[in-house]
Amino acid sequence: MPPAQRLSDDQIARRVARELSPGQVVALGFGLPGLVPGVLPERTGVFCLSESGALGYVNAGQTVKLRPGGTPLGLAEAVAMLRGGRVDCAVVQPAQVNAAGDFSHWTTAATTGVFAPGAGLDLAAGPKRVIAMLRHTAEDGSPNIVPELTFPVDGINALHLIITDIAVLSVIPRGLELMEVAPGWRADDVSALTGVPLRRNPDMGEMTFDMEPSRFPSKVFSEARDALHDLSDGATVMIDGFAGPGGMPHCLLVALRDHGARDLTMISNTAGIARITNFGTPPGKLAIDHSILIDSKQIKKAIASYPVSPSASRPSAFELAYRRGEVELELVPQGTLAERLRAGGAGVAAFYTPTGAGTLIAQGKETRVFNGKEYVLEKGLRADFCLIRGHKADTMGNVIYKGTSRNFNSVMAPAARVTVVEVDEVVEPGMLDSEQIVTPGVYISRIVVRPPGFSPYE
Amino acid sequence: MAKGKVYPSAEQALADIFDGAVVLVGGFAGQGVPEALLEALSRQAVKDLTCICSPAMPRGRQSSGFDVARLVASGRVSKVITPLLEYPGANSVLEQQRRAGQLTVEVVPQGVLAERLRAGGAGLGGVFLPNGAGTRFEEGKETREFDGQRAVLELPIRADFALVRAQTADLFGNLIYQGDARNWGPVMAMAAAITIAQVDRVVEPGGLDPERVITPGIFVHRIIAAGGATGGR
Numbered sequence: 292m293p294p295a296q297r298l299s300d301d302q303i304a305r306r307v308a309r310e311l312s313p314g315q316v317v318a319l320g321f322g323l324p325g326l327v328p329g330v331l332p333e334r335t336g337v338f339c340l341s342e343s344g345a346l347g348y349v350n351a352g353q354t355v356k357l358r359p360g361g362t363p364l365g366l367a368e369a370v371a372m373l374r375g376g377r378v379d380c381a382v383v384q385p386a387q388v389n390a391a392g393d394f395s396h397w398t399t400a401a402t403t404g405v406f407a408p409g410a411g412l413d414l415a416a417g418p419k420r421v422i423a424m425l426r427h428t429a430e431d432g433s434p435n436i437v438p439e440l441t442f443p444v445d446g447i448n449a450l451h452l453i454i455t456d457i458a459v460l461s462v463i464p465r466g467l468e469l470m471e472v473a474p475g476w477r478a479d480d481v482s483a484l485t486g487v488p489l490r491r492n493p494d495m496g497e498m499t500f501d502m503e504p505s506r507f508p509s510k511v512f513s514e515a516r517d518a519l520h521d522l523s524d525g526a527t528v529m530i531d532g533f534a535g536p537g538g539m540p541h542c543l544l545v546a547l548r549d550h551g552a553r554d555l556t557m558i559s560n561t562a563g564i565a566r567i568t569n570f571g572t573p574p575g576k577l578a579i580d581h582s583i584l585i586d587s588k589q590i591k592k593a594i595a596s597y598p599v600s601p602s603a604s605r606p607s608a609f610e611l612a613y614r615r616g617e618v619e620l621e622l623v624p625q626g627t628l629a630e631r632l633r634a635g636g637a638g639v640a641a642f643y644t645p646t647g648a649g650t651l652i653a654q655g656k657e658t659r660v661f662n663g664k665e666y667v668l669e670k671g672l673r674a675d676f677c678l679i680r681g682h683k684a685d686t687m688g689n690v691i692y693k694g695t696s697r698n699f700n701s702v703m704a705p706a707a708r709v710t711v712v713e714v715d716e717v718v719e720p721g722m723l724d725s726e727q728i729v730t731p732g733v734y735i736s737r738i739v740v741r742p743p744g745f746s747p748y749e
Numbered sequence: 750m751a752k753g754k755v756y757p758s759a760e761q762a763l764a765d766i767f768d769g770a771v772v773l774v775g776g777f778a779g780q781g782v783p784e785a786l787l788e789a790l791s792r793q794a795v796k797d798l799t800c801i802c803s804p805a806m807p808r809g810r811q812s813s814g815f816d817v818a819r820l821v822a823s824g825r826v827s828k829v830i831t832p833l834l835e836y837p838g839a840n841s842v843l844e845q846q847r848r849a850g851q852l853t854v855e856v857v858p859q860g861v862l863a864e865r866l867r868a869g870g871a872g873l874g875g876v877f878l879p880n881g882a883g884t885r886f887e888e889g890k891e892t893r894e895f896d897g898q899r900a901v902l903e904l905p906i907r908a909d910f911a912l913v914r915a916q917t918a919d920l921f922g923n924l925i926y927q928g929d930a931r932n933w934g935p936v937m938a939m940a941a942a943i944t945i946a947q948v949d950r951v952v953e954p955g956g957l958d959p960e961r962v963i964t965p966g967i968f969v970h971r972i973i974a975a976g977g978a979t980g981g982r
Contacts, residue, residue, distance in 0.1 A: 321836065342859070343777040345929040354780065355929050363928050365963070366777070367867045367936040370860035374880065409804065409833035412880050413860035447883050630871070639864065640895035643874030659874065661904070666874035670895065691960065726925065727960045 295475025297427075297456040298498070304330045305500040307382055307424050307454050311337045313507040315379040316346075316372070316733050320396070320414050322384035323424045325350050333358070334720075336507025336687070338733055340378065342410045344369035346731055359721025360687040362728040370410075373417035374638030375705055377733050381418035383411065384425050387440050390487040392450035392462035394423060395442035408445040415446025417638060427455035427484050434486035436460070436467070457481055459498060466490060471498045510688050511717055511738045515546035518711045518737040522547070522676050525591075527556040529632070529677040529703045530581055534561055534597070535571070536747040538696030540713040541579045542739060543678040545749075548583050554591045557581065558632075558674055560625060560699055562590075562598035562609035576748035582608040585618070592619040594672070596628045624652055627669055629702050634671035636705030636734075641670045677707030681714045681730070685723050688732030690714065697729065704734045711737040754922050755951055755972045759789035762945050762971045766910060768795050773866070773911040773937040774802040774817055781930035783914040783947040784814040785975035790912070791815070791823035798826045801862070801908065803933065804833040805841035818842050821852065828852065832859035858886055861903055863936055869905035870939025870968075878903050911941035915964065918948040919955070922969030923962045931963065938968045945971040 298306070304326035311317055311327075313336030319327055321342055328339040328349040338361075340346050346369070347361025357363065364372070372378060385394035396411025415421060425435055436453065453460040458481045459471035468490045472481055474497055482489050512518040522528070528547070532539035563582030572578050584590050585608035593609060598620055600607040612618045623631065626646045634642055643666035647653050657668040679700040681690035690712055692700060704710045712735050756762040763786065766772075772790075776782030790798075805818045820826060822842045834854055835841040846852035857865070860880045868876050877900035881887055891902040913934040915924035924946055926934055938944045946969050 341929065343780065343929050343932045348929070357928065363926070363931045365931050365935040366859070366863045366933050370863045374860060374864075374878070407804075407831070407833040407856045408858050408886075410859040412858040412884065412886065416879055416882075417860075443885055445884065630873075634876075637864075638879060640877040640879065640893075640898065640900040642868070642876045645872060645874065661874040664874070693960075724961070726927065727958070729960075 294477065294480040295473065298473050300326055301330065302500055303424060303454060303456055305502070306459065306498050307422060308502050309499070310422060310452065311380060313337060313505050316340060316377055318373055318378045318381040318414055318418060320381070320383040320410060324382040324384055327382055332502060334507065335502070335505070340369060340372065346733070357725055359719075360685055360689060360732065362689060362725045362731050364731065370413055371637030371705070372733060373413045375636050376417060376419070376638060377705065378418040380420045380422060381414040382422045382424050383414050385423050387435055387437050387442055388423050388425070388450060388453055389437055389440055390466040392448050393440055393444050394446045394450055395440050396445040411445035415449040420451045421446065421449045423450050423453045425453070425455055427457045427481075434484055437486040457484065460489065461492070463490070468492050469495055471496050473498050507687070509686060510735060511686060511740070515542045515713070515739045516549060518739050519543070519546055519550050519676070522550060522552050524552050525554045526552060526676055527558065527674040529558040529674045529707055531679045531698065531700045531703055532559060532561060532580060533695070533698040534564060536578060536580075538680050538692070538698045538700060539580060539747070540678045540680040541747045542741050542745060543711060543713050544579055544581070544583060547678070548587050548589070551589070553589050555584070555589050556592045556594065557584065557590050558594045558672060560596055560628065562593040562595045563607050565600040565602060565605040565607050567605050573748055579747050579749055585609050585612050588617070590618055592621065594621040594623055596623050596625040598622070622652070627652070629699070631669055631672040632699070632702045632706045635673040636702070639671055641668055643667065644669055672706060674707040675709065677703050677710040679704055679710065679712050681712045683716045683718060683723060684712055684714045684735065684738050685718050685720045685732070687720050688712070688735030688738060689720070689723055689728045690730040690735060691723055691727050692729055701729045704730045709736045710734055711739060713739050713741050715741055753920050754970060755920065755974070759785045759947070759973050759975065760792070762786070762973050763789055763793055766790065766793055766795055769797045769799075770795070770910055771799045771801070771908040773908045773933070773941055774800050775911070775913040775933040775937050776816070777803045777929070777932035779816070780928070781914045781926070781932050781934055782814060782816055783912040784816070785973065786912040786945060786947050787817065787820045788815040791820050791825060793825070795825055796827070799828040799830065800826050801830040801906065804831055805835035805839050805843050821846060826852065828855065830855045830857055830862075832857060832862055861886070862906075865903050865906040866936045866940045868903070869907040870936065873905055875902050875904050877901065906940060908941040909943065911937045911944040913938050913944065913946050915946050915948050917957060918946055918951050918969065918972045919953060919957050919966070920951065921954050922946065922966030922972060923957055924948070924964040924969060925957055925961045926963055935964050938964045943970050944968055945973065947973050947975055950974055
């Protein structure tokens with residue numbers, strides 16, 4: 292006779308949910324993890340990512356339903372989110388786990404066929420924390436926690452926590468530690484059903500199933516300067532913009548100038564165009580763009596594709612500073628810049644691109660021929676901060692853009708540790724058309740509302 | 750015949766498919782499956798197709814519509830490239846044909862497959878990915894460390910045809926999707942010589958909100974309008 296009732300699947304899901312906190316992104320594998328979104332309270336602020344790419348979902352029978360603030364993603368975007376380090380936690384249902392935290396994902400004793408991981412590798416490798424959610428024993432009563440995996444491994448040293456229908460185990464350097472037991476169970480009962488020795492945590496307790504009440508932390512900052520308070524000297528900062536005032540975070544640019552951080556590396560398409568009067572600007576006014584940071588001598592280096600003025604007789608501030616030897620420049624073709632940003636955000640270490648092969652751009656870089664065509668090896672770009680311009684955001688940070696002002700905004704947003712968006716308006720989750728959301732809130736740390744009537748000229 | 754990119758039937762849109770063609774098939778867990786195209790393909794006089802697709806559904810969750818499993822059952826397919834052949838316990842025709850030696854299966858982890866398709870669509874020569882580093886999936890491949898992290902060189906995938914499912918197209922082939930029916934559609938649409946979209950309806954250019962267009966029409970060569978259960982809700 293078993294010592295006590297095993298937990299229901301719903302109870303296991305509720306115990307898993309206790310590991311999540313507002314603002315976190317949790318990726319869920321097929322099987323038992325699919326129950327987790329359904330036990331999270333409404334407006335909990337946890338983003339659930341499905342294997343099929345739905346972000347902010349809850350299962351509704353055979354299909355998934357988006358919660359307010361959720362957005363559908365394509366598979367390429369979903370795996371980029373996983374690999375790019377944006378997922379705080381993954382929950383998987385492995386067939387087998389061992390004491391080192393290795394696991395085998397989809398293969399079961401019943402499947403004698405191909406050993407295939409599905410999304411198991413992505414769930415194992417990208418997220419900061421991986422939780423195994425499984426039944427403690429197989430249908431024949433044998434342990435699912437085993438000394439050695441008999442199926443091929445999909446995650447190596449990947450697991451942090453194992454939550455089963457009788458216990459919670461922590462993966463520690465020396466093996467597995469018993470943290471909690473299900474109500475009515477004793478440590479010895481759990482050990483008897485486990486294929487590896489368990490250390491018993493001195494504070495071992497009983498599993499509980501209610502989520503702590505918590506609130507989603509607001510991302511909205513009332514002052515632009517507050518959103519940049521922790522930007523330090525020497526930081527790398529991405530700043531959006533293409534050419535001209537469209538799609539540029541003017542308020543944030545001014546705030547960065549006021550902030551005064553120095554020795555910055557700036558990643559942008561232009562490095563500011565000519566800041567002169569009567570150059571498409573209102574009479575007597577100068578455009579606010581990247582040039583203001585050159586004028587204030589805050590930039591040490593620019594990584595840009597178009598660091599010069601379109602008019603040779605009217606050079607940009609950056610050109611002049613470069614000729615005086617005051618700034619460094621890394622020149623990147625526009626398409627390569629976009630791709631390096633995308634790689635940085637998507638966790639792609641490096642890629643071979645045909646752009647620039649055989650030109651000055653390829654000098655000093657590895658080149659390689661695939662199928663008779665020459666390619667240049669380029670690496671992903673990441674930054675400490677990213678300043679972008681959106682049209683509207685919801686309070687969870689989901690952003691929609693307007694027309695061509697999208698330009699570099701959407702590809703930069705995922706590539707920085709802290710991304711700050713300047714928008715015209717902030718709305719409640721669910722108020723944006725989910726099909727129109729381009730940048731999921733996962734990538735946005737801070738939101739600043741551009742004051743009504745703010746002029747991009749000064 | 751076709752009016753611009755719009756074809757009167759799935760059969761006509763697939764008329765030039767050939768023996769041995771590599772075909773990307775959209776859809777995930779029953780959502781966004783190009784059912785009418787798959788059904789028409791099963792009646793086409795072709796063999797030895799390679800299909801790149803998501804797994805077969807478990808028992809009890811099979812779609813009532815026409816899916817990859819039914820295409821495989823029609824005998825047109827000799828190879829499947831997939832992250833997972835079937836969900837455990839499905840005992841699908843894919844697994845039965847594999848055991849019988851009629852179907853070759855190549856396993857590519859989901860994140861690697863998505864990125865290889867994206868690389869194919871974006872014209873890259875190869876990508877270094879952390880996915881699969883240290884596992885059986887790096888065997889036989891070049892690996893390298895970048896900033897202390899091991900990465901595996903993965904090569905792009907391009908196909909002869911992509912069959913995708915979207916909600917609405919305009920006459921230029923711009924596509925909007927609905928909900929989780931989006932899944933493989935956008936990345937597969939980029940990665941084929943001929944992309945055929947099955948949509949619920951076709952509108953005039955300008956009839957779609959441009960901010961909602963996910964797949965630009967330049968990636969879509971043929972469109973058929975056919976309703977069904979899984980184009981989106």
